[in-house]
Amino acid sequence: EMVRINTANGSVDAQAYLVTHSSMEKRFGDRFHVNLIHELWLRKRIEKFIKRRTRPGERTADAESERRADRELLATTERDLVMSHYRSDAVSDYYLEHELDRPRPSIKHLYDDPQARPFMKNYLALVIKQVLLSQLEEQIQSRYRFELEHMRISERYFKRSVSVLAALQMVNANGRAVDMIIERSLQTMPCDKHDLIDYIKYAVRAAKSMFDARIVRARLERIRSNLQPGLVPLGIEIELSNLGPAAVEPQRSIQKKVDAVYDGFKYFYDFRLDVLSWKLGGYIDDHTGSTDQARRSGFLELAPGRLNIRGELSRPATADPWLLNQLIHEIVNFYDVPPHSLHLSFQLRKKQLGNQKILPLGFVKCLLVLGGGPELKGTGRLWVSRMGYDEITQYPDAAFGGTERRDEELVFARTSKRRWYLGADAIADKPPAQATTYVQQYKFIRLEQRANYEPLILCLKGLQLSYNPADYLTTEQLRSSRKLQRQYEQLKQWAAVPTEISPQTISKFLKTIQSGLMNEGHHRPNAFAVIYGWQGTGGV
Structure with missing residues (x-):
């Protein structure tokens, strides 16, 4: 039946259907699954709960802004409720209220803290900017x-990658306006007289005025026209720091550097920035493996698709190298913090598990030239900075902060397990197939603000598909192989004073990558490799 409905752009014609779930699926496909209806219904119930709790009965614009601000502070709780609700029975009102009825976070305990006071405005500026991004998204x-x-292309991917990219582009393209919003907020609301909720409210109102549907449509259309997804799920982890490698021990104690802007992100959790930045997977990594929310100094790490640090719950950001490269670029530009390192993840196929091979030394050298931060030293000589600064070297048996270094390993690449489904508990249904996956993560990459990482992503994907690399290099590998010990020493000497890689090694390296990309689609090239025309041989 043809009907007329009122929209934000006026009255429009629309088609109305009276349907069953089966007929809806037949006509529109399984994307209109009942889960979508359940999710929208659950989010509506969450909205009603917040209306009842925050300034009940008020219909003013200020009250609505405060409710949206409260919802920002409950964003990870809402996310987890929606995920646990996936393919499960309805969440009860009791359970919903139990999860949402929490004290409102406050930063008043920092007002009288002499160590925190010098950093308050910097953190509040970051809070406002993060909320602007979240609200636009x-x-x-x-x-x-x-x-x-x-x-x-699949429910197994992080569903916000495209919308996050569009929001990042909008914020980054309007840097001057964003700076004015932050400056005005801090001028009109002195930090010793206001609480966290006030700054979030301010950002909520500002985001509403920044939103431009015409610009959003243009951004989304440009993204859509550039998409060319492959068949390998991809992910990223981005590390930022004002201190470089001195963000974590032992370099922090050795170099004794001071972060005058964020104090090593020590107060990240006090300002609930883990919640406000969840769409970018934000948290603080001090390289100890700890995942609690105690104050700690370390790298600001961003990983779109990371949903639960403690449970290793995450979804791939995308299968599209172009989109992944755009996310890297926009995230680095969004934060006014120097870039440090980049980790690229590639999901392993089932047949690859248990059949991984250690990379040849020549291939490792090629990868370090491409992404390991080659740069000129003060003497004018070239070196590989990621190895030269010992940034990917670890000493597992040494005490934290100590100097004992009996065992050593190179954290160049590691295989790890991931889950994309919050299930197997009291409220969730049986996990679907492939709920647990394995990824190969390459950790050797230097992150630079203006670098184009799309060629490197394609390079590693081709290598992953054709060669199937294993961990490189663990203490166990080095202990059990004299050959690897010799190669590791040769690699360290080469990284300090690089020499030319032989044409034979480069040719073999490129042919291996080409073979992987041209057989991505199970003995067939993916369309992206065909469109590229394998121009990577000239660009790698």
Whole structure:
């Protein structure tokens, strides 16, 4: 039946259907699964709960802004409720209220802390900017969900990658306006007289005025026209720091550097930035492996698709090298913190597990030239900075902060397990097939602000598919192989004073990558490799 409905752009014609779930699936496909209806219903219930709790009965714009601000502070709780609800029975009102009815976070305990006071304005500026991004992304998700769903190739991927990219582009393209919003907020609301919720409210109101549907549509159309996803799920981890390698021990104690802006992100959790930045997977990594929310200094790490640090719960950001490269670029530009390192993850196929091989030394050298931070030293000689500064060297048996270094390993690449489904508990249904996956993560890469990482992503993907690399190099590997010990010493000497890699090694390296890319689709090239025309041989 043809009907007329009122929208933000006025009255429009629309088609109304009276359907069953089966007929809906037949006509529109399984993307209109009942899970979507359940999710929207659950989010509506969460909205009603917040209306009842925050300034109940008020219908003013200020009250609505405060409710949106409260919802930002409950964002990870809402995310986890939606995920645990996936393919399960309805969440009860009791359980919903139990999870959402929490004290509002406050930063008043920092006002009288002499160590924290010098950093308050810097953290509040970051809070405002993070909320601007989150609110813009939420509006994009809300208004263009249908278009975004058609850009997502599987429910196993992080569904916000495209909307996050569009929001990042909008914020980064309007840097002067964003700076003015932050400056005005801090001028009109002195930090010793206001609490965290006030700054989040301010950012919520500002984001509403920044949103421009015309610009969003143009951004989404440009992203859509550039998408060419492959068949390998991809992920990233981005490390930022004002201190470089001195962000963590033992370099922090050795170099004795001081972060005058964020104090090594020590107060990240006090300002609830882990919640406010969840769409970028933000947390503080001090390289100890600890995942609690105690104050710690370390790298600001961003990983879109990371959903639960403690449970290693995450979804691939995308299968598209172009989109992944755009995310890297925009995230680095969003934060006013120097880039440090990049980790690239590639999901392993089932047949690859248990059949991985250690990379040849020549291939490792090629990869370090491409991504290991080759740069000129003060003497004018070239070296590989990621190895030269001992940034990917670890000493597992040494006490934390100590100097004992009996065993050594190179954290160049590691295989690890991931889960994308929050299930197997009291409220979730049986996990679907492939709920647990394994990824190969390459950790040797220097992160630079203006670098194009798309060629390196394609290079590692081709290598992953053709050669199937194993961990490189663990203490166990080095203990059990004199050959690897010799190669490791040769690699360290070469990285300090690089010499030319032989044409034979380079040719073999490129042919291996080409073989992987041209057989990505199970003995067939993926369309992306065909479109590229394997121009990587000239660009790698």
